[in-house]
Amino acid sequence: MVFSLNLANVYGFDLGAYSAILIEAETGQVLYEHNADEELPPASITKTMAMLIAMEAIESGEVSLEDTVTVSRYAESMGGSQIFLDAGTELTIEDLLKAVTVASANDASVALAEGISGSYYSFVDKMNERAKELKMENTNFRNTTGLPEAEHYTTARDITKMSQKVIKYPEIREWGQIWVDYIDLPNRQAMLTNTNRLILNYQGMDGIKTGHTSEAGYGLASSAVRDDMRLISVVLKAESESERQELTTRLLDYGFNNFRQQTLISDDEAIHNVEIPGSRNGTASVRVAQDLNVVIPRNDDYETELNYYIEEEYDFPILEGETVGEVGVKMNGQEISRKEIVAAEEINRANIFTRLFRGAANTVRDFINR
Incomplete structure (x- = not known):
């Protein structure tokens, strides 16, 4: 059971973001927040929940990283960020998860959902069910990709709740730190380039998910650890990629510079x-x-x-x-x-x-x- 003590106003820090929140990952203590409960389109940050559902299915033994999935025509048809998978191609769940985590691939997220639940929209239902279990009270998912769709929304605060869960998996942290990698396909290698550039220059950064559409603007849910304290930050509706990086850096710096973790027992x-x-x-x-x-x-x-x-x-x-x-x-x-x-x-x-x-x-x- 975790409670949240809001320490956001301790130092009078003002980030200047449209919507943002900073928490300590284990306790959920809020260290900063601004407009954290406004319902906004999350773009590809949506995939955080898809990653969580997949990792929990692996943990429970429902599927394994080595299981193979056949790419459907629907998965092939996804636009936006993708690795251009062809229908009929077989990939492991591990490869699909890596493509989602590193490259934010829409086609891989759909293939992953179909491979785990059989039906794509059954998987989306699971995403909403898990959101309710996590008390993500201002969230509704309509897809796994984050592509614009009516009634697809979440909040900065709700994003931290699924981020706390997904970042506990070592595979997610490992993949989240990859800058460039490759997946072997039948006739080529698909290059995966991380959409989170902060992993190159922010100490301790190991995830979690970027997002961008015209409607959503630029968003980033990030995780970084220093001195055994893990912070999770969420910035939504930034005006550019460079702004979301700057806001995230300032927010995490504020947390690490002004707070410390103490073990009581x-x-x-x-x-x-x-x-x-x-x-x-x-x-x-x-x-x-x-x-x-x-x-x-x-x-x-x-x-x-x-x-x-x-x-x-x-x-x-x-x-x-x-x-x-x-x-x-x-x-x-x-x-x-x-x-x-x-x-x-x-x-x-x-x-x-x-x-x-x-x-x-x-x-x-x-x-x-x-």
Whole structure:
């Protein structure tokens, strides 16, 4: 579960973009935003969702990177950015994904969708279903390409939600850093040139997706990591490719220069004396399943508070590593993140006499406090 603490106004930074947002990728904390909820045509940034659906299908075992797809006439007919695939050509899902990620190929995105779902529009339905699951409340997809179509829109904020998911896949990060590559086709090699020029000159850049149409202007959803902190930025409706690069650079620089990630609890750190109802000792040692991190301004002190949410009933014994609840962190009174907590040791059930004694003691205590 992730919450969002908006730190956008901490430094009074003004990017000057039509629509933009900057978040920390793990926590989703907003570090800057301007007009982030206006519904806009995303152009090829749309393909971020197609990439995510494909990677999740691979992860689940539904398909594999080695599976082959036959290019349809519909895929061949796509205009705009493409690698000029001929109908009947067979490619692997890996090649198609690489063509989408690196070269933003419309024909490859359609072939990929058909290969995974069988039907192109069934895949588009999956995109919308996944958008709802990710609480992308101001998004509607009509295609995988981002080519102009009525009622095809999203927002800068919604783009960060799918970007957070897709950038977790190492293949996406690897392909996102490729400048030039080639795919072998029956009679030629298709050259893939990255549409995101910032991978050449912005430190830590590893994705995610560019977009451009006359209607949408120039957009870029980007990911960069420094000092173990990953930032995701989205800039929409820039007036030129150079402007979207400049705005993205300024936005990411603002984030890395003014904020830092802090680990409040590491996953190898035992948390002692946490109350576990019904346990032999009444309390036990636990730990977080993953590091509990927050993002804070570099030059300001922010008060943090931890709260434990322990499940009320268990099947004893609770084995080491089993989930016992969650720990939430508040910053300046606002909850920003929760992490699962697990038993750091085997926890056994209290015997019947101990449970009866504790029940009686609690009854007396409640009576006194009435």
